[in-house]
Amino acid sequence: MSISVQNISKSFKNKTALSDISFEVKEGELFGLIGPDGAGKTTLFRILTTLLIPNKGEATIANFDIIKDYKSIRNNVGYMPGRFSLYQDLTVEENLEFFATIFGTTIEENYDLIKDIYVQIEPFKKRRAGKLSGGMKQKLALSCALIHKPKVLFLDEPTTGVDPVSRKEFWEMLKRLQTKGITILVSTPYMDEAALCDRIALIQDGKILEIDTPREIVKHYPKTIYNVKAANMYLLIESLNIYKHKYSVYPFGEFVHYTDSRTNFNPEDLKLYLKTKNLKNISIEITQATIEDTFMELAK
CATH class of the missing domain: 3.40.50.300 (P-loop containing nucleotide triphosphate hydrolases)
Incomplete structure (x- = not known):
């Protein structure tokens, strides 16, 4: 060595x-x-x-x-x-x-x-x-x-x-x-x-x-990550952080990386919730975990 x-x-x-x-x-x-x-x-x-x-x-x-x-x-x-x-x-x-x-x-x-x-x-x-x-x-x-x-x-x-x-x-x-x-x-x-x-x-x-x-480190990430986006980023982060089913919420460039605490998560449920918070132009898509996501999870 x-x-x-x-x-x-x-x-x-x-x-x-x-x-x-x-x-x-x-x-x-x-x-x-x-x-x-x-x-x-x-x-x-x-x-x-x-x-x-x-x-x-x-x-x-x-x-x-x-x-x-x-x-x-x-x-x-x-x-x-x-x-x-x-x-x-x-x-x-x-x-x-x-x-x-x-x-x-x-x-x-x-x-x-x-x-x-x-x-x-x-x-x-x-x-x-x-x-x-x-x-x-x-x-x-x-x-x-x-x-x-x-x-x-x-x-x-x-x-x-x-x-x-x-x-x-x-x-x-x-x-x-x-x-x-x-x-x-x-x-x-x-x-x-x-x-x-x-x-x-x-x-x-x-x-x-x-x-x-x-x-291999990225492979170890235990959950499905979603890219969430809306017209008002500040309100989006604030709303996701108080959502009762959220597991983790991290800003990531133009998106927010979101994971849910439920095993049977339906993105439409989250979209409906965000609409009640007066958010517009909402998009929710599955994305790949990054080293940063893994680090944040391990550092908890």
Whole structure:
């Protein structure tokens, strides 16, 4: 296994950040840690990259122990923290050269690994990092994390605050990196990005809720979900929440995802009820469960 985590726990004063976390990531796998802000993702990443020591449990990265072999881990992993942490007053080129020098290598030596990413920011190589757009900062940070050819790459919420086009490009880059044999552990609060991973772990309040492939996790959703829509979204949500047979009600884009507590649910009954609430243009259709639906169910 490229990453092995066994019973890791971490507390800060009276706050438990991680509780008995265990999972494994295979070599060359793109593994996603999926959960909202405050779920414990960043704390776990800092432990696995040897920046924090756990209260209990153990972990190995590329067969190196996170406590005993911390120096070896730092030489063999790439880490891209959630907040842009490069030197903002250095240029793109100077940042990359600096990180290459730290790891005793050169840009030229590992250029083949970062070429697909770097060519997109090369026209701005003389620009200071602090003056780059969000998407360009992201590409520079990834290039710096890869310049020493790491065995394992840790990416902590790499697409937060980045535009949709840059997000799509970033995940395409990760897929290409996978073909080069790099193991990737990525955290994200975006449920749509979870579907792009080989396997995912859903995390909430420092605990793992479930680990599986995105497809298998969605299969476990226990109920039929309906897309419900009406002319007045606010009134629709309010009306569904007070409906005596409702099981769950979640806004989902232009729809509301609704599940009913009855086994013999008839959508026409719900439509009649909504009409009594003065709702217009009502539509109710069966839809497929998503990872977000499954997460909300598991987190109850």
